[in-house]
Amino acid sequence: MKLYTYFRSSAAYRVRIALNLKGLSYEMVPVHLTKDGGYQRKPEFRSVNPQMRVPALELSSGDVLTQSLAIIEYLDETQPEPPLLPVDALARAKVRAIAQMVACDIHPLNNLIVLQYLKRTLQHEQAEIDTWYHHWVIEGFKAIEAMIAPAPYTCGAQVTLADICLVPQVANARRLKVPLEAFPKIVAAEQACLKLPAFDRARPENQPDAE
């Protein structure tokens, strides 16, 4: 399999974690999102993913999967061990809720393309853009902090899709200097996950394209 990835992409980080947890081997194809106007916009990558975003996972069949949550659910369905979602329907809904709070509510507002639009098209100052970024992460984290009781992972004793989404979002928040003192439960879950080799190997700083 080939994973189109960028070391700083938190959506690609999610898929790297899932692939590592499943013990699957994959070739990484780095797509630099900022150099030369962004390699995600070049025709070579547009033909892989017309949405011009990473991650994209090319299977050995040649099929290309996009959207991190769809990719991770595909991996979980085709390679069931270890499961990334609980068996119990109620627990599964709770895991999906945390995952979607990150992937559907926090991340889209802070994505590179959104921040670039605020800067280049709407001509906001960098300080305003930083305020925007911090605001939406803090709003999202406040809600997640109130909903979790790490033991030691976000939703209990097993690593789940919730951890796979939360850890990369925390990494992003750290990089953009969001204060995390108000989120001890989120940080505890993150720290528990980062002790696992599957998470550690997926960290941005441990990628071959890291700068």
Ligand SMILES: N[C@@H](CCC(=O)N[C@@H](CS)C(=O)NCC(=O)O)C(=O)O
């Ligand atoms: N919902 C998508 C988000 C993918 C996404 O937006 N990826 C970002 C990097 S984290 C990207 O490729 N951005 C390209 C750009 O901003 O031009 C997913 O979960 O895969």
